[in-house]
Amino acid sequence: MTAVATLPGTFSLGLSRGATELxxxxxxxxxxxxxxxxxxxxxxxxxTVYVKEPAAGQMFAASMIGAGIISxxxxxxxxxxxxxxxxxxxxxxxxxxxxxxxYFIGKIVLVFVSSLVEAVLLMAVAMxxxxxxxxxxxxxxxxxxxxxxxxxxxxxxxxxxLSSIAKSTRxxxxxxxxxxxxxxxxxxxxxxxxxxxxxxxxTGSLFPLKWVCQGFRSVFALDDGYAVMEAAGSWELGKIxxxxxxxxxxxxxxxxxxxxxxxxxx
Amino acid sequence: MNAIRVxxxxxxxxxxxxxxxxxxDVARGEVFAVLGPNGAGKTTTVEILExxxxxxxxxxxxxxxDPARAGRVWRSRLGIVLQSASDAANLTVHExxxxxxxxxxxxxxxxxxxxxxxxxxxxxxxxxxxxGGQRRxxxxxxxxxxxxxxxxxDEPTTGFDPEARRHFWGLIKSLAAxxxxxxxxxxxxxxxxxxxxxxxxxxxxxxxAEGTPQTLNxxxxxxxxxxxxSDRGYQEVRTSEPTKVIAELSRxxxxxxxTVTRPSLEDVYLExxx
Numbered sequence: 001m002t003a004v005a006t007l008p009g010t011f012s013l014g015l016s017r018g019a020t021e022l023x024x025x026x027x028x029x030x031x032x033x034x035x036x037x038x039x040x041x042x043x044x045x046x047x048t049v050y051v052k053e054p055a056a057g058q059m060f061a062a063s064m065i066g067a068g069i070i071s072x073x074x075x076x077x078x079x080x081x082x083x084x085x086x087x088x089x090x091x092x093x094x095x096x097x098x099x100x101x102x103y104f105i106g107k108i109v110l111v112f113v114s115s116l117v118e119a120v121l122l123m124a125v126a127m128x129x130x131x132x133x134x135x136x137x138x139x140x141x142x143x144x145x146x147x148x149x150x151x152x153x154x155x156x157x158x159x160x161x162l163s164s165i166a167k168s169t170r171x172x173x174x175x176x177x178x179x180x181x182x183x184x185x186x187x188x189x190x191x192x193x194x195x196x197x198x199x200x201x202x203t204g205s206l207f208p209l210k211w212v213c214q215g216f217r218s219v220f221a222l223d224d225g226y227a228v229m230e231a232a233g234s235w236e237l238g239k240i241x242x243x244x245x246x247x248x249x250x251x252x253x254x255x256x257x258x259x260x261x262x263x264x265x266x
Numbered sequence: 267m268n269a270i271r272v273x274x275x276x277x278x279x280x281x282x283x284x285x286x287x288x289x290x291d292v293a294r295g296e297v298f299a300v301l302g303p304n305g306a307g308k309t310t311t312v313e314i315l316e317x318x319x320x321x322x323x324x325x326x327x328x329x330x331x332d333p334a335r336a337g338r339v340w341r342s343r344l345g346i347v348l349q350s351a352s353d354a355a356n357l358t359v360h361e362x363x364x365x366x367x368x369x370x371x372x373x374x375x376x377x378x379x380x381x382x383x384x385x386x387x388x389x390x391x392x393x394x395x396x397x398g399g400q401r402r403x404x405x406x407x408x409x410x411x412x413x414x415x416x417x418x419x420d421e422p423t424t425g426f427d428p429e430a431r432r433h434f435w436g437l438i439k440s441l442a443a444x445x446x447x448x449x450x451x452x453x454x455x456x457x458x459x460x461x462x463x464x465x466x467x468x469x470x471x472x473x474x475a476e477g478t479p480q481t482l483n484x485x486x487x488x489x490x491x492x493x494x495x496s497d498r499g500y501q502e503v504r505t506s507e508p509t510k511v512i513a514e515l516s517r518x519x520x521x522x523x524x525t526v527t528r529p530s531l532e533d534v535y536l537e538x539x540x
Contacts, residue, residue, distance in 0.1 A: 088352060089353035096369045
């Protein structure tokens with residue numbers, strides 16, 4: 001079979017899928033409003049209430065960026081996979097020679113670009129309205145980078161795994177939004193984890209959101225003295241990498257075990 | 267070599283035997299229609315052939331490979347036209363067809379395919395704005411963009427208006443004329459009659475009859491019904507020799523509203539699945 005050599009490569013097909021995914025994503029108004037802009041709008045609203053001094057602005061903006069990328073990865077990607085199952089996208093793709101990995105690469109491209117757009121928008125609001133300053137050192141940007149990447153990947157995988165539970169997009173909105181909203185309260189986004197009762201703090205600390213937000217706070221804090229405000233009294237960067245890494249592996253295992261191409265059983 | 271060869275195919279869901287021992291042969295270049303009521307096992311059978319569903323027993327060969335084990339290259343030789351997809355709603359027709367062309371080693375030209383399915387005027391419209399018939403034609407475009415040797419069409423014209431169906435039939439005939447093997451499932455007997463070289467009737471998970479639409483279940487040799495209008499109202503005679511009967515009758519003069527009919531494919535079909 002000569003066709004073996006000429007079928008397009010998995011990676012280039014993945015990039016091509018990513019471009020198509022982005023095109024579809026940005027043409028849908030609900031994505032632009034809820035997924036991309038909502039964190040920036042919340043920043044504006046809640047920031048006006050909470051932020052009384054520059055240091056608080058830095059911390060709150062960092063937490064909101066964390067919450068925002070979980071919204072685009074965990075909720076957004078989970079929803080998009082459920083929609084792909086519902087509207088026949090996955091069924092159609094399964095009937096083509098496209099490798100499953102290419103579909104996934106496309107989704108990763110979608111999540112990274114939409115998360116980045118969302119984060120840039122939020123930072124713009126934070127800088128213009130609350131005078132939030134960007135991280136100043138290369139080392140802080142490096143931390144920002146790996147927390148961003150690990151956070152997006154781990155939460156994307158968990159979102160896709162959970163999407164297999166949801167039978168429809170209506171259903172999925174609940175399945176995905178409920179843990180997301182609850183975790184925002186348990187992970188130090190709206191309320192500092194230090195003031196939470198032990199049981200809630202431990203629960204929140206089991207999931208990625210707390211660690212992503214803590215990582216971003218370490219980047220945006222005016223100085224490292226603010227680490228005392230964390231539940232553990234330090235930034236715990238090593239532990240952040242460990243927890244997010246563990247969730248990435250767990251998510252990968254869950255996705256390979258639970259992924260379904262369609263809503264009908266085989 | 268046949269495009270499709272199936273022997274003793276079985277598949278059960280939770281105690282319900284959906285497919286109960288199906289044998290099937292589809293020659294290359296043939297248009298083959300599978301008929302049958304809802305729940306007869308049509309979709310299950312087709313999905314097993316497409317490699318989308320596992321089977322409990324039986325041998326299956328599609329384009330020389332077992333669908334349960336075949337890979338990307340095999341897949342690139344098939345075209346599957348989905349029944350009720352609404353995907354790619356935010357892409358234009360041209361964007362969607364061009365994107366799917368990228369999956370194949372030797373795709374057709376996207377513009378030619380759009381022209382072929384009659385969507386040239388809609389090429390720049392979003393897929394989500396197409397009418398039902400136009401949407402199905404886009405599905406066909408996406409199904410044939412990879413130059414498939416074998417195309418699966420699962421109830422392709424459900425919900426079409428009569429004109430759209432005729433257009434669609436023309437499209438399928440032009441594909442068949444290029445030598446593409448086509449496996450079609452349908453509820454419409456006239457569709458099977460218009461398109462298929464051979465048909466099989468599936469009922470209760472088994473094939474109860476197989477043949478050309480013209481000869482299915484002895485249709486060609488069945489008794490004819492001669493009908494005419496006399497002073498006493500409509501008269502009917504069932505006979506194996508209609509010519510003789512008419513010659514006899516016409517000696518008495520002109521016969522009003524004379525017709526000779528044999529059982530339609532629909533009559534034969536309804537008898538088979540009863």
